Amino acid sequence: MQFHHHGYVSGDPRVQPAAGVGVDRPAELPDEVDVLIVGSGPAGMLTAAQLSQFPGVTTRIVERRGGRLAIGQADGIQARSVETFQAFGFAERIIAEAYRITEVAFWKPDPADPSRIVRTARTLDDPAGISEFPHLIVNQARVLDYFAEVMANAPTRMSPDYGLEFRSLEVSGEGDYPVTVTLLHTAGPDAGRERVVRAKYVVGADGARSKVRESIGCTLAGDRANHAWGVMDVLAVTDFPDIRTKCAIQSGTGGSILLIPREGGHLFRMYVDLGEVPQDDAGAVRKTTIEQIVAQANEILHPYTLDVRNVAWHSVYEVGHRLTDRFDDVLPDQRGTRTPRVFITGDACHTHSAKAGQGMNVSMQDGFNLGWKLGHVLEGRSPESLLSTYSAERQVIAKDLIDFDKEWSTLMAKKPEEFDNPSELEDFYVRTAEFPAGFMTHYGPSMLIAAPAHQDLATGFTIGKRFKSAPVVRVCDTNPVQLGHHATADGRWRIYVFADAALAGAPSPVADFAEWIANAPDSPLAATPSGADRDAWFDVKVIYQQDHTSLDIGTVPAAFKPQVGPFRLTDYEKVYGTDPAADIFELRGLDRGGVVVVVRPDQYVANVLPLTATAELAAFFAPLLPVAKPAEA
Incomplete structure (x- = not known):
């Protein structure tokens, strides 16, 4: 965890300074919001926690209950979810109680x-x-508590608005807030009174009986x-x-x-x-x-x-297996003509048995996928077309989940004498372990996922699958760390630069790449708003092939040591050497000539390129970034 770069912090460093809409955040639900999330289950709370990291975005999450969930039905936490909790900063604490x-x-x-x-x-x-x-096994209520803490400590100082039930919505397609939502107070002195809120976007995370789903004409089929x-x-x-x-x-x-x-x-x-x-x-x-x-x-x-x-x-x-054919309000004949305004997540999109422990886990990944995309669009980092990728990506994953769960729940319901092989159940459990653990998600080529033209340069980082961490050693303080554990859920893209064999400071492809990414007009870093930290939108790290004792951090290019905060302090924690006991180049099949691995804010590998392919990297990011540099942040 890094802090003090804005001045000395004497309290809990997890509490970020209030900023943007978090300064004097109104206690009452405003009449107009950027994002209205309906439902405070796992999908809704993760979406809200992600959006809480965007200070310029007004997000509110409404829940018909009068207060926090006391006991939840879901309890299985797969490894991919714990990996996600690490990005939100509470993996160690939830592991301790689970x-x-x-x-x-x-x-x-x-x-x-x-x-x-x-x-x-x-x-x-x-x-x-x-x-x-x-x-892990831990009650859903505790997962929601941790996400609530993340929201409360974020720059936007978010908290759920309890006692508000969704009734209906209408998308007008007009004005800055084209979605009109009618809510009903279910608790407190205003119980029974309707309330109208206008939003730019609505996220329905309101469960298997979702009224948001009904309002956009989707039905669960199965x-x-x-x-x-x-x-x-x-x-x-x-x-x-x-x-x-x-x-x-x-x-x-x-x-x-x-x-x-x-x-x-x-x-x-x-x-x-x-x-x-x-x-x-x-x-x-x-x-x-x-x-x-x-x-x-x-x-x-x-x-x-x-x-x-x-x-x-x-x-x-x-046991039931049901799925919607789309996860947003864009009808099939409207695709390509407009971008979505209303989204559904979690059980509102897909239902299945509980025995594979997938409901809460897949729902949270729905929220992780959608949250950063909404943040990027609303802050002007990306075009609205980015939002169309949510339904395209997650509907396929939900279909794969239901197919898996049908097989697993069928096996669980079989009588012993019905098995062809006495060990069929345990064999299936072992053979398919990667799927329920959450690591079989594989997004296909899109504006966010490049074609695997250079996949052979990094065989252990499959394009479209989640970035699988590996041990490295941080050069500045000689600490052994997991590289992926430093990718926090802050909405930034990660660019991992795996160096060629030359030592830091010597003329080499990685030195040329560092010069390009720091200074070239077509570098993605050039889109960073004036006045913001150089790594505000892109977290660029370098991993050398040598161990830390062979590296002089003073000779490492400045692109990998950005100046941050109002005092322009040097960030030394983006420079790594290999761990002699577990060489990341060997573990992840990385080409010794050097390779760039691009990772999305939700931890999925988006591209793999040689160090010399700067034009390809620029072309990949061009559709995802503003045409003109935004005004000073």
Whole structure:
């Protein structure tokens, strides 16, 4: 974490100085806003947290509840989400309070006595070492709390506006605030009174029954699997030995349980198989009582017993897989003629089973994808056409998620005798581990993703996939660090310059690149507003092939040591050497002749280029930047 560059900070450095719309932020919801977010679930809160980093953008998030969420239904935090939390600054703290999944145990009927279950296999949760971040279990409410803290500490001093329910919207296409939104006060002295707000953009993060989705004419299409599950978060006494280990349990009676230990050392969640739902059920299965769910769990666990002492939460649901065909308000015949004004995210776009732990995780990535794009457009960094990439990118990802979840939930509902291979369930879990961990997202070529013409220069940084971190050593203070962990969710593009073999200061391609990016009129840095720090829009880092002891930071080009803050202090923390124990050039297949890796603000690799391809780099960024330099910030 860097601070003091604006003067001495004696308090919590996570609290950024108020700026822009955060100075004297009105407590009451204004009549006009840049972005109105409806719903304070994971997708909405992450979108708001990202937009809170843009001081010039007025963003408000409304929630029909009267206050913060006390207990949430989602709890699985995949490694990609923890990676995202790192960018927002709270990964270490949430890891400390969460339950960490390291192994999964598989239980099946005992061949000698099918009425009993026995442990048949264990597997590592991340057998291939996909990420340095762990797979966690922590209540959704705590995730929202952390994002609320990020918003409150941001320059815009954001906080949710509770007690306001979305009723309707109308897009006029006219004026600076073309979306008219009608809200209803649900709490406080104004309860029952309608309120009208005008916005430039609206984000519907209001769940599976989204009214924002309805207002733009989208519907969830799909099917139900006609299979019901009871889910309960409980405190219990049991002789089941793996009660504190994630388990997939299949019984001789055909019933199944997915056991998820929870944070705190005592609480755990069970997804309990309630069986097939008759076509004429008419919702009767949803009346299954907690006593019936516990009884079914005991039957599946035989010969072990479960004595439930306290129920924190429980519900019954039928597996359903549904998806909208678009994630914004632009109809198919309007594409290319206008840009979107209304977006939907999370469960408003895609619904599926909870057992793969994907709902909250994929929803947050929806918000991460959309948030920085709205910020760039509203601050004048990028054209409005950027916003059309949100639906194009995320709808494909949601379709992949539903296809995966259909296979996983079908396997979980199978009876043991229906498997062709006794180890089919655990084999699927291991084989597909990268997908539920959140790392199979792969965006195709677009204005944001270059064609893979030079992919061979960086085989470990796949264009369109997330930037996979690796160890390096920071030269200025000799600290070993993870390179990707210093990419904060501040809305900046990252340009990682992996140097050729020459030492810093010697004539070389990396020295020529540094001169170009610092001074050339077609460099993306030339778009940086006058008066702003040189790295305000682009974070340019250099990684040399030598270890830190062989590098003289005084000879490193000035492009990699920008002056920042009102005192024009030198930032030395953008210069790295290789870690002798884990050479990033070897780990990520980087060409020894040097390579430039461009990474989007949401951590996805956008381009890979040789050091000499400055014209290609300029051409890539040209459609994404203002035609003329903005006025002084």
